[in-house]
Amino acid sequence: xxxxxxxxxxxxxxxxxxxxxxxxxxxxxxxxxxxxxxxxxxxxxxxxxxxxxxxxxxxxxxxxxxxxxxxxxxxxxxxxxxxxxxxxxxxxxxxxxxxxxxxxxxxxxxxxxxxxxxxxxxxxxxxxxxxxxxxxxxxxxxxxxxxxxxxxxxxxxxxxxxxxxxxxxxxxxxxxxxxxxxxxxxxxxxxxxxxxxxxxxxxxxxxxxxxxxxxxxxxxxxxxxxxxxxxxxxxxxxxxxxxxxxxxxxxxxxxxxxxxxxxxxxxxxxxxxxxxxxxxxxxxxxxxxxxxxxxxxxxxxxxxxxxxxxxxxxxxxxxxxxxxxxxxxxxxxxxxxxxxxxxxxxxxxxxxxxxxxxxxxxxxxxxxxxxxxxxxxxxxxxxxxxxxxxxxxxxxxxxxxxxxxxxxxxxxxxxxxxxxxxxxxxxxxxxxxxxxxxxxxxxxxxxxxxxxxxxxxxxxxxxxxxxxxxxxxx
Amino acid sequence: xxxxxxxxxxxxxxxxxxxxxxxxxxxxxxxxxxxxxxxxxxxxxxxxxxxxxxxxxxxxxxxxxxxxxxxxxxxxxxxxxxxxxxxxxxxxxxxxxxxxxxxxxxxxxxxxxxxxxxxxxxxxxxxxxxxxxxxxxxxxxxxxxxxxxxxxxxxxxxxxxxxxxxxxxxxxxxxxxxxxxxxxxxxxxxxxxxxxxxxxxxxxxxxxxxxxxxxxxxxxxxxxxxxxxxxxxxxxxxxxxxxxxxxxxxxxxxxxxxxxxxxxxxxxxxxxxxxxxxxxxxxxxxxxxxxxxxxxxxxxxxxxxxxxxxxxxxxxxxxxxxxxxxxxxxxxxxxxxxxxxxxxxxxxxxxxxxxxxxxxxxxxxxxxxxxxxxxxxxxxxxxxxxxxxxxxxxxxxxxxxxxxxxxxxxxxxxxxxxxxxxxxxxxxxxxxxxxxxxxxxxxxxxxxxxxxxxxxxxxxxx
Numbered sequence: 001x002x003x004x005x006x007x008x009x010x011x012x013x014x015x016x017x018x019x020x021x022x023x024x025x026x027x028x029x030x031x032x033x034x035x036x037x038x039x040x041x042x043x044x045x046x047x048x049x050x051x052x053x054x055x056x057x058x059x060x061x062x063x064x065x066x067x068x069x070x071x072x073x074x075x076x077x078x079x080x081x082x083x084x085x086x087x088x089x090x091x092x093x094x095x096x097x098x099x100x101x102x103x104x105x106x107x108x109x110x111x112x113x114x115x116x117x118x119x120x121x122x123x124x125x126x127x128x129x130x131x132x133x134x135x136x137x138x139x140x141x142x143x144x145x146x147x148x149x150x151x152x153x154x155x156x157x158x159x160x161x162x163x164x165x166x167x168x169x170x171x172x173x174x175x176x177x178x179x180x181x182x183x184x185x186x187x188x189x190x191x192x193x194x195x196x197x198x199x200x201x202x203x204x205x206x207x208x209x210x211x212x213x214x215x216x217x218x219x220x221x222x223x224x225x226x227x228x229x230x231x232x233x234x235x236x237x238x239x240x241x242x243x244x245x246x247x248x249x250x251x252x253x254x255x256x257x258x259x260x261x262x263x264x265x266x267x268x269x270x271x272x273x274x275x276x277x278x279x280x281x282x283x284x285x286x287x288x289x290x291x292x293x294x295x296x297x298x299x300x301x302x303x304x305x306x307x308x309x310x311x312x313x314x315x316x317x318x319x320x321x322x323x324x325x326x327x328x329x330x331x332x333x334x335x336x337x338x339x340x341x342x343x344x345x346x347x348x349x350x351x352x353x354x355x356x357x358x359x360x361x362x363x364x365x366x367x368x369x370x371x372x373x374x375x376x377x378x379x380x381x382x383x384x385x386x387x388x389x390x391x392x393x394x395x396x397x398x399x400x401x402x403x404x405x406x407x408x409x410x411x412x413x414x415x416x417x418x419x420x421x422x423x424x425x426x427x428x429x430x431x432x433x434x435x436x437x438x439x440x441x442x443x444x445x446x447x448x449x450x451x452x453x454x455x456x457x458x459x460x461x462x463x464x465x466x467x468x469x470x471x472x473x474x
Numbered sequence: 475x476x477x478x479x480x481x482x483x484x485x486x487x488x489x490x491x492x493x494x495x496x497x498x499x500x501x502x503x504x505x506x507x508x509x510x511x512x513x514x515x516x517x518x519x520x521x522x523x524x525x526x527x528x529x530x531x532x533x534x535x536x537x538x539x540x541x542x543x544x545x546x547x548x549x550x551x552x553x554x555x556x557x558x559x560x561x562x563x564x565x566x567x568x569x570x571x572x573x574x575x576x577x578x579x580x581x582x583x584x585x586x587x588x589x590x591x592x593x594x595x596x597x598x599x600x601x602x603x604x605x606x607x608x609x610x611x612x613x614x615x616x617x618x619x620x621x622x623x624x625x626x627x628x629x630x631x632x633x634x635x636x637x638x639x640x641x642x643x644x645x646x647x648x649x650x651x652x653x654x655x656x657x658x659x660x661x662x663x664x665x666x667x668x669x670x671x672x673x674x675x676x677x678x679x680x681x682x683x684x685x686x687x688x689x690x691x692x693x694x695x696x697x698x699x700x701x702x703x704x705x706x707x708x709x710x711x712x713x714x715x716x717x718x719x720x721x722x723x724x725x726x727x728x729x730x731x732x733x734x735x736x737x738x739x740x741x742x743x744x745x746x747x748x749x750x751x752x753x754x755x756x757x758x759x760x761x762x763x764x765x766x767x768x769x770x771x772x773x774x775x776x777x778x779x780x781x782x783x784x785x786x787x788x789x790x791x792x793x794x795x796x797x798x799x800x801x802x803x804x805x806x807x808x809x810x811x812x813x814x815x816x817x818x819x820x821x822x823x824x825x826x827x828x829x830x831x832x833x834x835x836x837x838x839x840x841x842x843x844x845x846x847x848x849x850x851x852x853x854x855x856x857x858x859x860x861x862x863x864x865x866x867x868x869x870x871x872x873x874x875x876x877x878x879x880x881x882x883x884x885x886x887x888x889x890x891x892x893x894x895x896x897x898x899x900x901x902x903x904x905x906x907x908x909x910x911x912x913x914x915x916x917x918x919x920x921x922x923x924x925x926x927x928x929x930x931x932x933x934x935x936x
Contacts, residue, residue: 302932
């Protein structure tokens, strides 16, 4: 039934969009999500509140109401029906934002068969039952940017997700987030690190020369396509009933959106020269590169990145795993931030997405970021990069109540998450988690007994398989 | 400095090193290698050296710091004296010798250097796309006579980057096949492998079929190992160990009675003599319960000394490991849980459970070579999930040293130990902490490395 409803809206959306220049393919499913009753108010008492944007305040209360941060201050009183949490000795910070994730992506994240696959969407392969959602919540992560992989120069469209464990995808997609797309440069695209199977045809491009040309060609074609639609729309506006609409092109539509500032470019890149190539192209074609992803050599051209208002999202300190990563340094973020670039630390890895606080803490050591600056690299700056900074990324009244309570300073290795809220609702609570473990173990034992009765003596069952897929795609 | 493992038998590599040290003339092969060692320029890196040379083994007094010995009570305001490469005095009221270089550590913390035990640092530089820099495995399945020591690049950029956080020595090991070869315990400062080796051959690496992964990255495991190991019968390992035993017996007999036929030398069997004599421990990659139990059973049957590497499920069989007195190197503390219904913190909390059960263990970074500087944070995070801070420190200092049989030489700030010491402005295991001074083998080590060099070069580029 849901499928039918969505299909209907897609068709209506498409029909309605025919007069528009950039044709949205499907409407925001999140906008159609059923409205859920807002969670009961929660008053968090006496925490050390790390607002990230407005300093850290000791012994402070935070009121979450109607899914928002309603009040921040001393000695707040609990409204009727509110739950009160005593956070004495604990720390409160905004939910962590991971600007580069592949979590929840069911199956492959690379439609790398062609050089330009701008038409494919990560949203279509999101798995809302992936255990990693819960595990990331347990590390304080609340919003992730699920990106296409880096196999081809122009990859697919990303999805920005709030980790509302247990909810349908419709409720997890970040409402109103600006759509984006993945570009990729460098070794993953040229496939120089792979040994192809004998007989496998080589895929263009296999050099950084070809990468430039693929992007130039795509934008050139998109400009033609846009001109065709502009001509058509102008005729229609003049009342020309004989005008024939151009054929829709799902590959080029996202480029038109990029040119019109309606879609954000997130470009996987490593070497300084290839980043500069893309930035020069963006000047020429008048589009904006929202973020350089990884951007390990960004520090070599920090001012060139800064002057375009481009952000950069990187590993805290990974390096040396391939040639283009050999000049990576953990001071990248510090140099970029000192030059005015909005920089973030990301995971690109299911495992690491559970401890981005430690990755941020490294930034204090490498380059001397302040604690606020370090926290920004996993919260507020990520919100800016994804265009959602008005809603999340800091502890400010009116923002979404995406809040994490830690046992101590989140930049300490000895701290752990107690409670994680999204939109004012608890999606992870360590005490509840621990309390549930015995029941879960019993359920498992019962199921195994049942299984044994139905399928006696499975031979040679060793270990526990079923490892969670994931791992870094870099 | 180069020390020889006490009681080590006359394996060729050992003989070579001994010859080098004593100046004795050995077999022609030994001569050739000794000649190589005396020409360290031949071992120069292909990728350029980023690691500044350490200073001389002088006399140093680290004064006024908070000393965390890792094997005894803290000293809130104490002094450590280093001389001739060793720690010569530790205490609250220690006299500074004449001529000592004094390091003011007031307000700072003094720790033993950390030890990473699951890496191939120095053996493989850029693993993807630069195969010519990768020397951590050899052709064939039974390579007991391969020595990590002989492939260790003292100029690897990863060395300078690693020691920057206070990791002062590593067990670097070969991989692949059934018997991968011999791991080396190396200090992370020096110009040549002989200068850097604490124990050139510290352990043998043997991967039993069905170990269920293990090693770096703490693989997800599964019912059986893959590739060559899965197809190879366990018997081939048993057979070569038995052959080694027979080989040793034939030499012993011949040495007693020269009228017997003189046995021919066999480097692979000779390399296994310290293993079957129980003087050289064996690192067994094993993660799941069957793999761990299999390694312990195998070791007991063959009378060899096991170290489990990986140990994902070790916490589930802690009593068994304790009862069999088998130590574990945990490589997967930060790994994702293996099962979909496992608690989210199942791996974070494993060290705490092992400590509570009294199992001897060390924490390894579980990271690829360039990233083993994560080691302190991995141990620290275990500290947030049930391991005490004191034990978290021991799990990367004293305990790994004890597991590899060098607890008398390394792992704590105690008189007589090798002076591998790190002075910090905070908790050693915290990611925010800065290293202020570093001593390895009693030498002051500059903190500059490839990353600080590039930082300085580009930080002010307009």
